[in-house]
Amino acid sequence: MKYHPINKDLFVKNRAKFSQRLKPNSVAILNSSDIMPTTADGTLPFKQDANLFYLSSIDQEESILLIAPDFPNESMREILFLRRTNEDIAIWEGHKYTKEEAIEASGVQHILWLDSFESTLNTILAETENIYLDSNEHIRNASSVETRTARFTKWCKAVYPLHRYERIAPLLTDLRCIKEPEEIKQIQHACDITEKGFRRILEFTKPGVWEYEIEAEYIYEFLRNRATGFGYEPIIASGANSCVLHYVENNKQCKDGDLILFDVGAEYANYNADMSRTIPVNGKFSKRQKDIYNAVLRVKNAATEMLVPGNAIPEYHKEVGKLMESELIALGLLRKSDVEKQDPNNPAYKRYFMHGTSHHLGINVHDVASIYKKFEPGMVLTVEPGIYVREEGIGVRIEDNILITETGQKNLMKNIPVHADEIESLMNS
Numbered sequence: 242m243k244y245h246p247i248n249k250d251l252f253v254k255n256r257a258k259f260s261q262r263l264k265p266n267s268v269a270i271l272n273s274s275d276i277m278p279t280t281a282d283g284t285l286p287f288k289q290d291a292n293l294f295y296l297s298s299i300d301q302e303e304s305i306l307l308i309a310p311d312f313p314n315e316s317m318r319e320i321l322f323l324r325r326t327n328e329d330i331a332i333w334e335g336h337k338y339t340k341e342e343a344i345e346a347s348g349v350q351h352i353l354w355l356d357s358f359e360s361t362l363n364t365i366l367a368e369t370e371n372i373y374l375d376s377n378e379h380i381r382n383a384s385s386v387e388t389r390t391a392r393f394t395k396w397c398k399a400v401y402p403l404h405r406y407e408r409i410a411p412l413l414t415d416l417r418c419i420k421e422p423e424e425i426k427q428i429q430h431a432c433d434i435t436e437k438g439f440r441r442i443l444e445f446t447k448p449g450v451w452e453y454e455i456e457a458e459y460i461y462e463f464l465r466n467r468a469t470g471f472g473y474e475p476i477i478a479s480g481a482n483s484c485v486l487h488y489v490e491n492n493k494q495c496k497d498g499d500l501i502l503f504d505v506g507a508e509y510a511n512y513n514a515d516m517s518r519t520i521p522v523n524g525k526f527s528k529r530q531k532d533i534y535n536a537v538l539r540v541k542n543a544a545t546e547m548l549v550p551g552n553a554i555p556e557y558h559k560e561v562g563k564l565m566e567s568e569l570i571a572l573g574l575l576r577k578s579d580v581e582k583q584d585p586n587n588p589a590y591k592r593y594f595m596h597g598t599s600h601h602l603g604i605n606v607h608d609v610a611s612i613y614k615k616f617e618p619g620m621v622l623t624v625e626p627g628i629y630v631r632e633e634g635i636g637v638r639i640e641d642n643i644l645i646t647e648t649g650q651k652n653l654m655k656n657i658p659v660h661a662d663e664i665e666s667l668m669n670s
Contacts, residue, residue, distance in 0.1 A: 242300055243467045244510040246346060251423040252298045253348035255416070256319065259296060260310040262412045268309040268365055269373035269409055270397070275389045276302050290390065291604040292375055292413050294511050297321060297347045301338055305358055306349070309365050316351055317365060325354040371405045372397065378410040379609055410609075418601055418610035419619040425644060427512035428602065428621055429653050431468070432642055434507040435514040436657045438462040443658070443667045448497035448522050452477040455501070456491050463507045472513035473606045476504035479522060483636030484629040486596060495522045500530055502636050506606065513606045515623050516654060517640030524668035530635060531661050533628050536568040537637045538659065540626040544598050548622055548643050548650045554599065554612040561598045565590045565626060574630065593628050602642055620645045621653070 263269060271293045277285040289300050297306050303324040312318050324330075326337040340352040353361060366372070374394050377384070398406065420428070438459040445458050455477050463470060478488040479495040483502035495501055499522045506514035519534060521527075526534060544561045566589070569575040575589050583589040599622045601608035610620070625640030641654040658664050 243464070243469060245467070247298055247423060247427065247510055249298060249346060249348040251421055252296060254421065256296050256308060256348075258416055259412060260308055262416075263308075263310060263373060264371050264407065266311050266369055267371035267373055267407065268307060268312075268369045270308075270362075270393070271296065271306045271375050271409065272390045272393050273299070273302050273304040277386075289511065290375075291417075291511070291609075292409065295413065295417055295604060297349065299323075299338070299343065299347055300511065303355055305355065307362070307365070309369060312365055312368060317361075319349045320351045320353055320361065321347055321349040322353050322355045322358045322361075325356060366401055366404065369404070371407050372401065373407045373409045373412075375409040375413075378408075378414070379605075379607070380612070381607060414609040414611065415614070417603060417608065418614065419617055420603060420621055420644075421619075424512065424603065425619075425621065425653075427510045428514065428642065428644075431472070431507045431509040431512055431514035432516070432653045432657070434463055434466045434468050434509060435505065435516050436654070437466060438505065438507065439503070439516065439518060439657055440667070442503075443520065443664065446495065446501065446520065446522060446668065447524070448495065450495050452479055452482075452491040452493050452495060452501075455495075455503075459505055466507075468507040468509050469511075470508060472506040472508035472515065476502065478502045478504075478636065481631070481634040481636075483519070484631045484634065485636075486629075497523050498527070500526075500635060500637065502638055504638065504640070511604050513602060513604070514654075515602055515606055515625075515640060515642060516657065517625050517627070517638040518657070518659070518664075519637045519639065520664050520668065525665055526661055529633070530637075532572060533630065533635055534637050534639075534661050536572055537626055537628050537639050538661075540564045540568055541624055541639045541641065544624050544626060545641065545643055545650060545652065548599070548616060548624065548645055550616050550618060550645060550647070552616045553614065554597075558598055561626065562588055562590055562594075565594050565628075569593055569628070572628075574628075593630060594626060595629070596625075596627070598626050599624050599643075616645050618645055618647045 274290040276287050305322040307320045309318050343352045375390050441462045442455050442458050474489045477491040479501040480499040482488045502519045504517045506516050579589040601610040602621045621644050627638030629636040641652050644651040
């Protein structure tokens with residue numbers, strides 16, 4: 242791992258909160274992610290399961306965390322199972338956790354090798370009524386790949402069919418959306434690295450550069466600051482590409498007079514930043530570009546003020562839609578009559594602003610949380626309105642990451658340039 246380790250106290254606290262939510266006489270079992278294959282003998286970079294990381298800090302494949310808060314033998318109430326290493330593994334793959342290192346990283350005091358898992362589980366389940374298993378219940382999950390977690394669920398239910406089974410996902414979904422101070426620190430650091438990348442490309446960008454060259458400048462700055470890399474596939478969208486919401490080809494030349502829409506964020510210590518900015522290729526917004534840009538900025542600023550305790554995403558998105566309606570009318574993109582006769586289920590503003598304004602942010606970029614849960618202090622959400630005028634080849638999105646506090650909110654990206662005049666000044670300095 243490139244990042245500095247997070248203090249184990251965070252993970253001890255996370256496990257304590259989680260254990261309090263389990264039914265009496267239960268065991269919870271969480272698996273690491275797979276190393277995913279490509280073709281031949283290739284693999285994708287390893288990305289740890291978010292729930293396992295949240296409860297353990299362990300960032301290694303073939304790991305299992307077992308939590309049994311009521312087990313009679315206190316030394317077996319938390320057990321971390323790790324892949325047993327050897328000289329060949331060390332030579333070919335590199336260093337793996339020792340038991341001592343795993344204790345220091347996680348705070349789990351009982352570390353066993355993975356080859357003792359089944360016998361240990363059998364001992365624990367002889368005294369246990371409920372088995373909590375994990376699954377990916379994110380509302381946008383559309384994966385057809387069977388995960389290590391899914392395979393384990395099949396195995397466990399086949400071997401232990403008479404136990405009562407419970408779901409881990411609702412418990413951790415509710416816990417993870419409220420960030421501890423140490424988690425907020427990691428997200429802030431990811432935002433700070435993202436700021437360095439953005440300032441770098443403000444100096445670099447000019448007519449004639451290629452989108453992929455800008456992507457390269459970002460990743461250089463991210464990696465040199467110990468980020469794992471991009472938190473998600475970066476969007477570097479110039480000209481008409483800026484109107485394609487998930488444009489990731491990043492293979493066009495940036496032309497004089499066009500805008501570039503960036504949606505990028507660094508990942509640090511498995512926590513993510515998620516930033517959108519839009520800049521002029523030549524360092525100067527046209528009047529029309531600036532009018533649209535400032536309209537989006539006004540909506541972003543007003544939407545940010547709504548991210549307060551007690552609000553919730555469905556109601557919040559409706560209010561942001563009303564703000565966007567007014568701006569689109571002022572820009573001449575909508576008429577008042579369009580709004581008056583609109584289908585309430587398909588508002589007129591959706592023609593130019595077709596995505597949501599905010600989502601939760603954390604270990605996952607689209608972090609787990611119920612969209613119906615009222616906002617609470619400690620939540621971190623994006624705020625990212627946009628206007629996409631395909632007939633003019635102008636797409637503008639502006640996105641910050643916002644921490645909800647007891648009294649309102651804190652912008653974790655407050656130091657990243659956002660005003661049109663500041664962007665122009667930095668690009669021409």
